[in-house]
Structures are given as C-alpha cells and as structure tokens.
Amino acid sequence: MDLAAWLNAPSLDLGLHVGDGKFSVEEDDGKEVRALEAELDRVTQENKRLKEKLAAMAASYGTLRSQMADLISKASSEGASVSPGTKRNRHTLDSFAPAPVPAAAAAAASLGTNCLRNEAESTSSEDSFKRVKEESKPKVSKLHVRTDPSDSSLIVKDGYQWRKYGQKITRDNPCPRAYFRCSFAPACPVKKKVQRSAEDPSLLVATYEGEHNHGRAPHPGAQQASGRSSSVTSQSPAPSTRRPQEAESPDLQAGLVEQMAATLTNDPVFKAALAAAISGRMLRSSPPK
DNA sequence: CGCTTTTGACCCGCGC
C-alpha cells in the first residue's frame, strides 16, 4: 500500500468510532460497568486495528525503502566497479561486485530497535550518490545498539544472517571484537565488526563494511543467526540456546509496531485528539440526568 | 550430519 494513500485513508481519522451511540450511563451501576466494559472492548479492538494498520505501514515502508535502495545502487553500480580491497589476494569472494541494499540494512535495523542510534555516515539518497565517488573504499557504516551491559554477547539484530569467523582483543578496548560475515549469500562481501564501547559498556558498536549483493532475508529464519550465546537487543532478552534459523522477523516487526505505537502515544497532539474523541463521544451519548 | 562458534595460529600492513 502506498504510504501517502494510507495516511489519507478515511479509516485513519481520529473518530475512532468510540461509543457509537451505544454507551450510556444508566442509574443502575451494574449496567454502567457492563457498558464501560463493552466500551473497553471496543477501544481494545480499535487499538488492535490501529496496530495492524501500523504493521501494514511498516511493511510498505520497508518495501519502498528497499526499492529506493535498489534504484540508488543501480545508479551507482553503472559507473563504479568497487573492489573491496582486502589485504589478501586469496580472498576471491571479495572480488564479487557489490550491489543493492547498502545502508538500508543499518537504517532498517535502526527502525526496528528503539534504542538504536544509527550513525551510518549516509542513509540518504544524497549521500548515497556522494558515495559513488568513493570508488576505492568499501562502504563503511556504524551502528550503535544499546544492550544490557551484563550481557557479554556481541549480537546485533539487523535483519541479516551473520556467521562469526573470528574474535580478537584489541589494544584500545578491553572488550573483545567479534568479526562476522554475511552468511545468507555465500558471495555476499559484507563484513561486520561488533565491539562493546569502551566508554559505555551498554553500547554495542557494529561496523559494517561493504554492501549486500542480495535483498534482506526473505524468510524469518534468516534474521540474526549468530549465536549460541544469548542474543540481545534492547528489546528482547533472548534465548541462550542455539537456534540458527530462529524466527526473529516477527520480533522485528513487532518492534516496529511497538515503536510506532509508542511514538503515537507520546505525541501530545495524538493524545489530545484521542481524549477529545473519547470524551466527546461519552458526553454526547450520556443522557442528561 | 551439517552448520556454527571457538580459538590459536598465521598473514600482512604499518610505524619505528
């Protein structure tokens, strides 16, 4: 569904159909309670419908975003044959041309996790076109994810499937740095480094290098799969068992919905409109005593 | 059995 069309859809109005004339305050307290319960039910249903709308919007937003990333990468790949330029010649996989969905992964991840701070140098189309000029370097972006400091895992859910191939203690940081490769497509040149911030142990810093030459994982199981150890984002404490094909996409989706719902509920304008709608209905439908 | 993580060894660039 087109986002603009959806936003203009009549069903989005704040009328919310609260009351619908059925609500009435009777002399009898029991009836009043039942009426209130029924009202609560209706509001709950309405809430559910709104959440579904939000989910649909999130889905269409993701589709649009990936289409846009596609267009951008098509434009950029016409002129530039990027060589990731690793230090070793024996890495033949690295010679595969990079393609679609570059910073979109990081951007999408930042949408899905409410505490993510996407510090990717570029997610806008303008910057993407700037990057075309940087032919020699693989694209690098950084993503900050807040997690539980007590959790030692280096898992960043970003919608892709990663395979850990190394871990190192670096000089400038007592926390180990983990190295991941995209395992969804064997030829995907994208690498990811994840390290806990030295200053803020609750902050995971993920550094992405290169671009995925495939779309996002088409099935739920192809989400973040690195982890026998607990996988953690700011939202969900995770299982400690190893589940390589774990279905986490619904979580991501739910996260999106929750975030959007939170945005709405934190919006004073929305709150005021909602309160006005509800109280207006109640007042109108309550018979004067 | 296949896939993933772990981890020590190795490679390579860089500064001195």
Place this chain on the structure above:
DNA sequence: GCGCGGGTCAAAAGCG
C-alpha cells in the same frame, strides 16, 4: 628489518 596489532584462517568442538 623488526615488532606490534588488526584481520583472517581453519581445525576442533558443540549443538540440534
């Protein structure tokens, strides 16, 4: 040339 440090490899082990 040498040492250091970051990045990667690959064998072994774990897990479902």
